[in-house]
Amino acid sequence: MKVAIKKKLATIGTVAAVALVSLAPPARADELTGTLKKIHDDGTIVLGVREASIPFSYANGNRTIGYSQTIALAIVDEIRKTLGMPNLRVREVTITSANRFLMLVNNQIDLECGSTTHTRERENVAAFSNSFFQYAVRMIARRNAGITDFADLAGKPVVTTAGTSDERLVRQLNSDKQLNMRIASVKDHSDAFAAVKADRAVAFVMDEPILYGFRATDPRPDDFVVTGTPLGYESYACMFRKGDEPFRELVNRVIAKMQTSGEAERLYNVWFTQPIPPHGINLNYPLSAEMRTLFAHPNDKALD
Template sequence: MHGTGRARAARFAHSARCALMALVTFGAASLADTACADELTGTLKKIHDDGVVVLGVREASIPFSYFDGKSTVGYSQTIALQIVDEIKKTLGMPQLKVREITVTSSNRTPMLLNNQIDLECGSTTHTVERENVAAFSNSFFQYAVRMIVRKGSGITDFQDLAGKPVVTTAGTSDERLLRRLNTDKHLNMRISSARDHSEAFAALKDDKAVAFVMDEPIVYGFKATDPRPDDFVVTGTPLGYEVYACMFRKGDEPFRTLVNGVIARGQTSGDAERLYKQWFTQPIPPRGINLNFSLSEQNRALFAHPNDRALD
């Protein structure tokens, strides 16, 4: 074996020993106590050196990532915490601290790029354009873009919004789709972009807008948790279909492998479907509301064949 091959083999053997030591020492000693810490790169090295993993969480992305009055909970928040558990095992750091920072649709990417957060699993759409600045995990949810309106408004599809005030959330793929529709179809909608989903839904409730255009599960979440859910209806031919994924920094293959491994195992083992039922077809905190949002065939297919492809 020539010199390069021997060196590669030695590095592989050392990495394998590190992985084994991390597994053996989990619960007893951290990776910092071994000779393996210098093997780490990227996000895993940052987390190891800082002694903390920083999660970007959402305040009102029901039922994905939201504050229930006590803590951050939700479908994708659970996935984020499963990833944290895997990080602890990989680093051999069972006491690793977890810090949460609330992010919005507008600031989540800058905060990731500025190393203020390490991972964001909320309701972030994986798009081809966003791949230019960030990396995305295997998708964990597929959905349609639709709108929520007041019942009796006479609005059933997007052409009914011509000349009317419409709200969406700033920094979302939905905003881009809505503005493109407005231009292409010459609808002359008066589009406003709210800071977050809660502010956008409030604009609809306050009659500042006739429709709130957003991801279908998000608007179903607001409808279900509103004190007067029967006042609203979700409608409209889908503007498109998109996927949610966890977001992390580009060029970090070890971290991508770890994150995708957690998501893929959950999906192919049946755990993802059980998690889905917990958050979409059963009562959820804090008020015990049931969204009654059955598992779609698209999500069933996604779970059967995990992948990290954008749909746009």
């Protein structure tokens, strides 16, 4: 009986604590620092968004949509509550793989949740949130090109996106294996896939889910195959300025809550196992065991 009473009291205490947190007043303006102070003073948060990182962050008419864009907007909602600013404005700035870090450091964007890989080297210029996606680095090629693995690319034209970790991996492979690939680095993912479609390159090396996104949204998806032994495994995270612990804590709190509550898995199913805009194509990319582990144990560790 005493044990039951203690458990009941403990439960009441937990509920009361949650209620107190939910009723906590907004942060005082004179206590704010870093990114939260900037957002408060500007009355605006500036999000870095992508044009063609399907299905993570991409343009759909007049707005940006996607799996990681939804996470970014959940973070914005938490910022609104924390600052007591329900009318906080959101301004989107289109970024590329090549300019995203410079735009962050120069205060042109406050937060980027798109398809940015968290690596230890990049921690020198930016801070990263809890990971929200884990994946393999592979390639996409025409099905009739006879490309099944990276050794098949020897002496051939290959494309990747400039300023990505994938560019570093494929150039390292080229050097280590002396494949003599003719590697072109282009501005953005859509330009790289266009090169394969136009037969200017035999393969596009990139993050596996992005390759599946291009394949699924192409008018002739069966003409292409995602293939190759993975060059490595990496993770995506949101990116923000270094040395900002209050902002890091807020961002990680949102992502961890989404992952452990089941909300992240529901969001995953929306974007990776069901038809998505603009053409209603299904990527058919089921949740992996690695992703389930990530959702159960949120963390901000780089995988390289």
